[in-house]
Amino acid sequence: xxxxxxxxxxxxxxxxxxxxxxxxxxxxxxxxxxxxxxxxxxxxxxxxxxxxxxxxxxxxxxxxxxxxxxxxxxxxxxxxxxxxxxxxxxxxxxxxxxxxxxxxxxxxxxxxxxxxxxxxxxxxxxxxxxxxxxxxxxxxxxxxxxxxxxxxxxxxxxxxxxxxxxxxxxxxxxxxxxxxxxxxxxxxxxxxxxxxxxxxxxxxxxxxxxxxxxxxxxxxxxxxxxxxxxxxxxxxxxxxxxxxxxxxxxxxxxxxxxxxxxxxxxxxxxxxxxxxxxxxxxxxxxxxxxxxxxxxxxxxxxxxxxxxxxxxxxxxxxxxx
Amino acid sequence: xxxxxxxxxxxxxxxxxxxxxxxxxxxxxxxxxxxxxxxxxxxxxxxxxxxxxxxxxxxxxxxxxxxxxxxxxxxxxxxxxxxxxxxxxxxxxxxxxxxxxxxxxxxxxxxxxxxxxxxxxxxxxxxxxxxxxxxxxxxxxxxxxxxxxxxxxxxxxxxxxxxxxxxxxxxxxxxxxxxxxxxxxxxxxxxxxxxxxxxxxxxxxxxxxxxxxxxxxxxxxxxxxxxxxxxxxxxxxxxxxxxxxxxxxxxxxxxxxxxxxxxxxxxxxxxxxxxxxxxxxxxxxxxxxxxxxxxxxxxxxxxxxxxxxxxxxxxxxxxxxxxxxxxxxxxxxxxxxxxxxxxxxxxxxxxxxxxxxxxxxxxxxxxxxxxxxxxxxxxxxxxxxxxxxxxxxxxxx
Numbered sequence: 001x002x003x004x005x006x007x008x009x010x011x012x013x014x015x016x017x018x019x020x021x022x023x024x025x026x027x028x029x030x031x032x033x034x035x036x037x038x039x040x041x042x043x044x045x046x047x048x049x050x051x052x053x054x055x056x057x058x059x060x061x062x063x064x065x066x067x068x069x070x071x072x073x074x075x076x077x078x079x080x081x082x083x084x085x086x087x088x089x090x091x092x093x094x095x096x097x098x099x100x101x102x103x104x105x106x107x108x109x110x111x112x113x114x115x116x117x118x119x120x121x122x123x124x125x126x127x128x129x130x131x132x133x134x135x136x137x138x139x140x141x142x143x144x145x146x147x148x149x150x151x152x153x154x155x156x157x158x159x160x161x162x163x164x165x166x167x168x169x170x171x172x173x174x175x176x177x178x179x180x181x182x183x184x185x186x187x188x189x190x191x192x193x194x195x196x197x198x199x200x201x202x203x204x205x206x207x208x209x210x211x212x213x214x215x216x217x218x219x220x221x222x223x224x225x226x227x228x229x230x231x232x233x234x235x236x237x238x239x240x241x242x243x244x245x246x247x248x249x250x251x252x253x254x255x256x257x258x259x260x261x262x263x264x265x266x267x268x269x270x271x272x273x274x275x276x277x278x279x280x281x282x283x284x285x286x287x288x289x290x291x292x293x294x295x296x297x298x299x300x301x302x303x304x305x306x307x308x309x310x311x312x313x314x315x316x317x318x319x320x321x
Numbered sequence: 322x323x324x325x326x327x328x329x330x331x332x333x334x335x336x337x338x339x340x341x342x343x344x345x346x347x348x349x350x351x352x353x354x355x356x357x358x359x360x361x362x363x364x365x366x367x368x369x370x371x372x373x374x375x376x377x378x379x380x381x382x383x384x385x386x387x388x389x390x391x392x393x394x395x396x397x398x399x400x401x402x403x404x405x406x407x408x409x410x411x412x413x414x415x416x417x418x419x420x421x422x423x424x425x426x427x428x429x430x431x432x433x434x435x436x437x438x439x440x441x442x443x444x445x446x447x448x449x450x451x452x453x454x455x456x457x458x459x460x461x462x463x464x465x466x467x468x469x470x471x472x473x474x475x476x477x478x479x480x481x482x483x484x485x486x487x488x489x490x491x492x493x494x495x496x497x498x499x500x501x502x503x504x505x506x507x508x509x510x511x512x513x514x515x516x517x518x519x520x521x522x523x524x525x526x527x528x529x530x531x532x533x534x535x536x537x538x539x540x541x542x543x544x545x546x547x548x549x550x551x552x553x554x555x556x557x558x559x560x561x562x563x564x565x566x567x568x569x570x571x572x573x574x575x576x577x578x579x580x581x582x583x584x585x586x587x588x589x590x591x592x593x594x595x596x597x598x599x600x601x602x603x604x605x606x607x608x609x610x611x612x613x614x615x616x617x618x619x620x621x622x623x624x625x626x627x628x629x630x631x632x633x634x635x636x637x638x639x640x641x642x643x644x645x646x647x648x649x650x651x652x653x654x655x656x657x658x659x660x661x662x663x664x665x666x667x668x669x670x671x672x673x674x675x676x677x678x679x680x681x682x683x684x685x686x687x688x689x690x691x692x693x694x695x696x697x698x699x700x701x702x703x704x705x706x707x708x709x710x711x712x713x714x715x716x717x718x
Contacts, residue, residue, distance in 0.1 A: 050579035157667045187380040188606065192650035192663035199660070214580065221652035221661070244654060258584040259654045260609030264632045272588050273581045276549045 004038040004074075005208050006062065006095075006176055011035045011071035013057050017281060029281045031057040033232040034071070036307070039176070044202065044209040046223030046240070048216055048255070050277055053229040055212045059178040062210070063095050064088050075176070093123060096169040100181035102161035106153040112139070112164055113149040119171040138167040142197060159190035166197065170205070178210045183218060195222060216259050220244055225313070228252045231288045232280050234307065238314035248310060248321045251289050287319065295320035341409070342568060342600050343369040343392065348406030348416075350391055353399060359671045361387045363624045363679075364406070366698055366706075369568070369617075374594065374601040376611035376632070379621035380647075380668055385604045388621070389570045393427045394420075411567070429459040432561040436573035438553035442545040448556045449541025452525035455563045457517060466512030466520040467502060474499045528559040531596075533589060551582035558589065565597055572604045587614065608651060612636055620644050623669050623679040626698060630705040640707045643680045678710065686711060 012035075014028040032054040039045045047055045060066045062073050064080060073080045075091060083091065099105035106115055117135045120126045126134050139149055142163040153161055162182060169177055182198070183191040195218065201207060213219045219226060220240055227237040228251065236249040247253045254271040275292045278284055284291055286301040293300070299319040307315045345367035352359040362384050369375045377385045390396050392408050392415055408415040410431065415423065432455075435441040443451055456462070474495055481490040490496070512520070522541065529537035532555040545553055554574065561569055574590070575583040591614065594601060603615060611618055612632060619629040620641065628641040639645045649662040666683040669675055675682050681691040690710050698708040 050581065159667060187668070188608075189380060189647060189650050189664035190667065192652075192661035193665075195652070196660055196663055216580070217652040217654045220654055221658070254581055254584075256654070258580045260607070260613050261653050261655060262608035262612045262636060262648060262651060264612040264636055270584060272584045274585075276551055276582070277579060 003041050005041040005076065006039040006210070007072075007074040008038070008058070008062065009036050009072045009074075011058065011061060011073065012069045013054070013061055013066060014069045027281055030232050030283060031280055032061065032068075033283075035229070035232075035234050037227055037234060037237060039208055039210055041175075041208055042202075042206055043224040044211050044222050046219035046226040047210060047212045047229060048214060048219050048226060049229035050214060052231070052277060052280060054232045054280065055229050056180055058229075059097065059180050059210060059212050063092060063097055063178060065097070089123075093172045094174050095176045095178070096172065096174040097178040097180060098162075098165050098169045098182050101185050102158055102165050103153075103185070105165060106161060108153055111150055111152050112144070115153070115164060116149075116167045116171060119168060123172060125172065134171070138171055141170070141201070142167045157190070158186050159193055162186065162194050163197070166194075166201070170201065173205075174207070176208045176210070178212065180212045181214070182211075184213065184215065191218070198222070216256060217261075228255065231278055231283050233288055233317065235289065235318070236314075236316045237307075238311070238316075242311065242314055248314070248316045249289075249318050250293050250295050250321070287317075293320075340371050341368065342371045342373070342411065343367065343602070344407075344409040345388070345392070346407040346409070348388070348391070348408065349404040350387060350396070350401055350406075351404055352401050357672045360674060361401070361624055361671060362391070363674075365621070365624070366626050366629070367619060368629075369600055369602060371567075371600055372598065373617055374603060374615045376615035376618045377602060377604045377621065378606060378608060378611055378618060380606060382623075382668055382671065383621040384624040385621050386572055389572060389602055389604050390433075393431050393433065393570070394418075394423045395427075395433070425459075428455050428566075429564045430566055431568045431570065432564065432566045433570045433572060434554070434557050434561045434574045437577050438550065438557045439545070439577075441557060442553060444545055447542055447544055448548070449522055449525045449529070452528055452541070452556070452560050452563050453518070453521035455560055456524050456528075457521045459564045460521075460524075462517055462520045462524075463509035463512055464506075465524065466516040467506065467509045469520050469523065470512075470516055471499060471502045474502070525559070525563065528563045529556070531562065531593065532556075532559045534559075549582075550578055551585060554578060554582075554586055555589070558586075558593070562593060562597065562599070566599055568602060569594075569599045570602045570604070573606070574603070575610065576605070576607065590614070608648065620647070623674055624671060625679060626706075626708065627680065628705075628707050629698070634702075634705055638705075640701060640705070640712060641680075641709050642684045642686055642711070646683075646685075678708075 011032055013032040014030055016025040017027040017029060018024065019026040035058060047058065049055045057066060061068045068081060075095060078091060080088065080091060113135055116138055117131055120131055120134060135149065136146060139146065144163055144167065183194050186194060202209060211219060211222050223240050225237065226240050226243045228235050228249065230251050236243065236252045243252065244256065247256050254273050257271045273292045278288065278291065286303060287305050290296050290300045297320055305317040305319050307317045310316050345365055348362050348365040350362040352361055365388050367388065377389060379385045387396060403416050406416065478490050478495045481487060526537050526541050529540055534540045534552060534555050548556065575586050578586060603611065605611060615632050618632050618635045620627050622643050628635065628644045639648055646662065646664045650664060652661060664683050669679060677693050678691040678696050681687040684691065688710055696708040696710045698706045701707050701712055
């Protein structure tokens with residue numbers, strides 16, 4: 001499709017496990033194992049899954065903050081995986097990331113003016129009064145006061161810090177932003193502020209988001225489409241409303257049924273899965289969800305299911321549905 | 322109550338004996354730090370009856386954990402100090418007890434499941450021993466130790482006989498030992514350390530089995546790092562329930578777990594509550610969890626209780642502006658909303674809290690009165706308490 005801004009094709013990332021006296025590679029953590037998807041211009045794609053399913057690795061590999069083992073990532077028509085380091089730096093102006101923990105991702109020794117201005121200085125985009133002006137405009141955009149600019153990160157609350165992180169990510173006018181659990185360190189009332197801000201900015205600046213989170217209600221609120229990951233694999237992708245109302249993959253069904261809405265009378269029919277999430281260092285053969293699945297059949301063990309279209313824009317990797 | 326006809330007998334007895342288990346009255350607790358006095362709790366009120374699951378909700382720093390942990394004195398004193406107030410548990414005032422007395426209650430009558438199972442378990446002890454420790458400290462195991470001893474002697478005798486070595490068993494005097502031990506059943510002697518350990522470990526395995534860990538005998542022999550997060554939380558629950566406590570304090574028991582594992586632990590806690598009849602004080606910021614587990618809810622904000630009601634009432638008819646705003650700010654899976662209603666501003670700094678109602682700087686319907694006077698907690702309808710001047714004003718009209 002022509003309106004795809006970011007396309008990911010068969011992305012693979014294995015992290016080597018070293019062991020023994022000589023530190024030889026004794027195995028691999030298959031963090032991301034052949035994942036393909038596309039993010040369309042102006043939309044938000046939500047990426048959900050439990051810890052260790054590889055969603056953050058996908059986000060970081062797209063920006064080449066982690067080098068992929070194999071596979072391709074396109075930004076527009078440019079194949080990012082083929083670029084040299086200096087070329088990557090140029091394209092990264094268009095692709096930015098907002099991190100999970102606003103307490104860890106801001107340099108405590110820099111004040112807000114320096115933090116927000118740094119991308120502009122490093123990329124030699126602005127200097128002097130121009131820099132001042134642009135930093136002030138960014139601060140206003142994310143709802144920070146001008147007098148906040150001289151303060152240091154420790155003087156801010158979590159929500160304010162996340163605003164600083166947003167301002168920094170937007171400094172270079174990116175087209176695409178990876179949001180890695182941007183609100184999971186925040187309180188609910190503040191989370192709502194940040195989610196609203198992100199939505200406003202998307203409309204105002206025409207941003208495209210990859211929204212990574214384990215919180216399904218938040219992802220549902222933010223995204224046009226959702227992709228569900230399980231142990232390094234994409235198991236289902238589809239438009240948000242369809243995925244929420246008619247999840248097809250058994251894992252997606254279990255995941256959505258586990259959401260607790262604040263309503264004591266909504267007696268949901270909940271699916272409680274048995275067992276634990278398998279380790280990506282030693283995933284089960286065939287379908288990775290097989291040991292916990294209630295629809296398991298003979299086909300699931302020998303064959304790994306592939307993604308197939310089951311509805312308009314709705315893909316599922318499962319033998320039984 | 323006439324609806325109790327087809328209720329299981331256990332639940333019925335809980336319904337009837339609606340006696341007070343924990344009652345916190347006007348609790349004030351300050352932290353005296355180098356930066357100044359942090360007024361963490363400013364007159365907290367809490368009521369928990371037998372069989373209740375009470376949800377204590379609020380945002381970071383509202384004092385929900387401090388309230389719960391101060392009941393069993395897990396708050397370091399100093400820097401903390403209870404300025405005034407009572408913590409009545411089964412009629413005793415826990416706030417006035419000394420360390421020795423509180424220790425007999427902690428882990429025995431009141432126990433805690435902490436948020437982060439990874440840091441709350443001892444990494445160098447097998448999980449079985451960690452559970453057994455609580456049992457050994459709080460329970461008299463003389464009878465169990467004796468039974469264990471008899472069982473082992475009998476097994477030995479049977480084994481020898483099966484091998485045709487009854488002569489050896491006679492030489493060892495096994496039969497006599499068994500007889501001796503059986504005679505002492507009425508008045509069991511003080512067991513040896515080894516027998517005590519064995520008996521406690523056997524009980525620990527039972528307790529692990531209750532939490533649904535597969536193969537509890539083997540799991541008891543493991544170290545915490547060998548278990549997954551969900552399994553570790555089950556071990557924490559096993560420790561907490563080992564002595565069959567009257568009150569279980571669960572401090573964010575599921576927030577460090579994955580969604581599907583969360584569902585398992587919630588299910589487990591519900592089942593165990595039914596089985597053992599403990600009451601639960603659930604501390605959480607997750608309103609969805611409260612809606613699914615609790616029959617009563619208390620909402621805190623900046624060290625004060627702002628609203629308290631039954632769960633159905635609170636979610637259907639929230640009255641305090643903070644509770645209402647909090648409920649509106651959560652994205653819901655079954656509702657479509659373009660924008661979330663957020664609460665402007667942030668939680669106040671408790672070193673220098675705003676005067677009057679602590680929520681007034683963020684409240685959309687604040688009156689002039691709110692800045693000056695602290696609202697009192699009043700009962701607006703049966704079992705529904707709110708502390709807000711707006712409701713007081715309406716009542717006067």
